Amino acid sequence: MSLPQTAPAATAVPQRRELYFFNLFRTLEAGILALVAFTPLGQMTVEILQLPILQATAVIYVGAAIGLLFATRRIGRRIRRLTAIGLLFDIFATGVALLAMNGGESGIAMFMVFNIGAGALILTPTASLGFALTAASTLIIEYLFNQLLFPGYARTAAEAMMFSVTYIGMAIMGQQLRRQMSESQALADKRGEELANLSELNELVIRRMRTGVLVVDGGHHIRLSNEAAWALMGNPSPDRRDLAEVAPSLHQSLWQWRQGRGEVPKAMTFAEGSPEVLPRFVALSLTDKLFLIFLDDSRIYSDRAEELTLSTLGRLSASIAHEIRNPLAAISYSTQLLEESTSMPDTDRRLLEIIHSQCQRMNGIVQNILGLARRERSQTESLELSGFIRRFVEEYRTNHPLETDVLQAVNPSRPLVAMVDPQHLHQVLTVLVHNALTYGREPGKPAQVSLGARTDGPNGPPLIEVLDRGPGIPARVAEQIFAPFFTTSEHGTGLGLYIAKQLCEANLCTLSYQSVPGGGSCFRITLPASQSLIQTETAHG
Template sequence: MAPPNHRTAHAASPQRRELYFFTLYRVLEAALLALVAFSPLGELMLEIRQPVLLQALVVVYLAAALGMVYASFRSQIPPRRQAALGLGLDLLVAGGVLATTSGSQGGIALLMLFNVGAGALILPQRAGLGFATAAALLVLGDSLLNRTFDPLNARPLAESVMFSVTYLATAVLCELLSRQVSESQALAEKRGEELANQAEINELVIRRMRTGILVVDGEHRVKVCNEAAWGLLGKPSPDRQQLADIAMDLHRALLLWRQGRGDIPRAMTLAEGAPEVLPRFVSLSLTDNLFLIFLDDSRIYSDRAEELTLATLGRLSASIAHEIRNPLAAINYSVQLLEETAVLPEADRRLLEIIHTQCQRMNGIVQDILGLARRERSQPETLDISQFARRFVDEYRASHPLETDILQAISHRSTLAMADPRHLHQVLTILVQNALTYGRMPGEPAKVTVSVPSAPPGAPPELNVLDRGPGIPSAVAEQIFTPFYTTSEHGTGLGLYIAKQLCEANQCTLSYQPVPGGGSCFRIILPPGMTLMQDDSPTGRLNLA
């Protein structure tokens, strides 16, 4: 905060306004003195001792007053300096009028009271009190001179003292008033700036909200429209202001709501190709002048409902899976004991193989469900995915007999990426198993490739799993990552869903790409990896590559 005897810079505009009215009052004073100096009425009001000198003084004062009016809003001179010059001129002219007239002390003293107060409003505390003291000394000096040289026309000394005290009191009170005005102005500007900043923040938040927001007036003219609402309305031209011209269904729904009718459509499509929205209406005033319309994308509610359903289903499935594993293990163990029987008919042995196969299938389903319910948080680290892909293929071929199927890894150079190795291993296992199971032409062995293509500079690293099978129809490809969606009677529909969820947990993207000429490609785009390389400079600093 500024010291009490100084004004802050933000008060320049109010000071200039005060200076302007101060200069107008000075013109009024000059006009009154001109009436006294040049009109026959002046001789009736005062005794003019030196008329020529008084007239010259008044002419100069009037011209100077008019010039100061012009300078108050045109000149670049600071308002305080202009006020000081004008107040000094007022005191000089007042002294000249007192010297050239007789009996004018009371009127001049009253006229100067306003000048002293106005000067104290604009000037600093010391300057205001200084000019007030000078006016008091002027009045007291004139009174003492009249007592000395013209005692018959001299006014009481007490009157001069009262005027002097009044000048000083007026200067103090006006300075205090000016300080409060400046502080109030500063507080108002600060609050105004805060409100402006808050308004900008609110506007930015509303603009970036995913919920569409419209504000319309009583005649259904659009006043505010955020980006989400603009997209849901089909991106209309800014020239279209009438809601009926932009979205007739929404216009009718608002009319029904204003009439208090309950048959408002729950969902509607406002533009071709736009998603369905759920409109909600709120009145912003009691006079029905402004209305707030929320346009909620119905897909958000669908996604939330799906998330809740999947979460509930995952917990339920996990609890059921726990109960299934124990009897399933007992059945599997019993089958193994029966298979060790020396004398067993071939038909019974075939039945035991079926039981064993179905137990393995059920165990796989339980493992998928438990993996969906107990997914651990990712712990990404920098990996050489080329080396990772080759090691994965070697381990998979060692633990899974492929017979005539072919599984190979292709990588051209070392490629660094960020991922959790456990999650990435699980994703590749799911993709490779699907490719070996479904990515084969009838009667032919499967040919599956795990490749790491060479990415151009600046492009994110990729990891692809390709097969040369029949491919996936476009209608099916749109839903393959949906949980529990499967076209096989032996599948659970959870494998690709779990793979996609694991990729998203590692800030990766998993997508299906058809291969020209037949086949499928599941592409994983990973974040680029980081490594610390030793610098060759003498300092031996570590650089991030």
């Protein structure tokens, strides 16, 4: 978009230079004409027929040439107009000189060849050809005029015709050269603009890179740096450019690398609280004048390793879950066959119901693990939370004997409806309740866990909370409880809360930990407000 605007201005610079030298040559021509008109040497060279007219013409031509020469430095975009005015003076001076002198006509006509060609480099094709025809007509008229008034005139018609054709040919050749120059200039402007844009883009990319980039000279003075490098070095003052002052360890490591050229730089920390950095050095020249330093945040490598580990774990979990399906299906089918027996006591039949129920629950867990590993979307549906929580508590009590522990459901004051996958929510609550009953207890006392639903304010989103009356979780540990493989138990895997959080995110919910004043822990599931409000309004309507 900017090329059409910048091209004329860029083209005007070389054209102004061409016009300047053109006017300088015109000044030389005017000086030669004045030399012929005003000095005895010139009058001895040619026969002057009309001396006063020639002298007046020389004065006018010299003044015009000098004026045009000085005007070249002050004009803006009126280059073609100034060129046309100069050519008019050239043709006028040439015509008068040819009429006022006898002899030297060929030299005067030869001067116009250069003027027509130089003007064609600046003017449009129509204008340059028009001036060439005007100059040719001037020669022909001058020849005819001298033939009528001076029968012994030495010039021939062939000479006048040859110069006329030369003028037209110079105009055409000048236009061809002008076109090529314009195309070359436009191409150069385009390449220059592309290079400027590419340079700006490269600068922006380097500035926004997560990898720090430094350019230092042989004296270890910082010449260039991006935002990431300055942040990794602790955001020192911009005035500090000495690497030994800004980052002494990096200065020392670079010096050792320059001496050995093969030693691998070690990880380092530049400021308190800043991340660990892995430097890499590259020499930009063989004369040790410039060096490029890359500063990599070690957390990037840790994140990549964790991502690779989780990816491997996902594939492993999916494989194990797939293998569990077959024996699980056999157990479920055998349970169904046993339930058809008519001679089975009621106590055994109740045990079979528990086995069958847990097989279904385990099958659901397998489905969830496979869905999490494959990043499958959740199957959300409208769910009334208070009834779901009440049924969950009853089922958990039945399948998990609590003995002296307490698990109770806190019913909300009004029905709460939300869009969520029931199987995912069941699995999440199972993890949270199991953790609360296991770890949320004071030493030697039974666990007291409550599970309830409420809204965050009158029109806020619905919340599901699992509370216990245990010792709580220290702040340092609470920051990492949702990280994969993090656990404080010798028998834990560190995946329960991580999978629970992933299942919540798959349902557009958030799982967070809240400390309880006076002791205890609270795990809160926040459902999306937009979906839950729509469902609530539909239920009330």
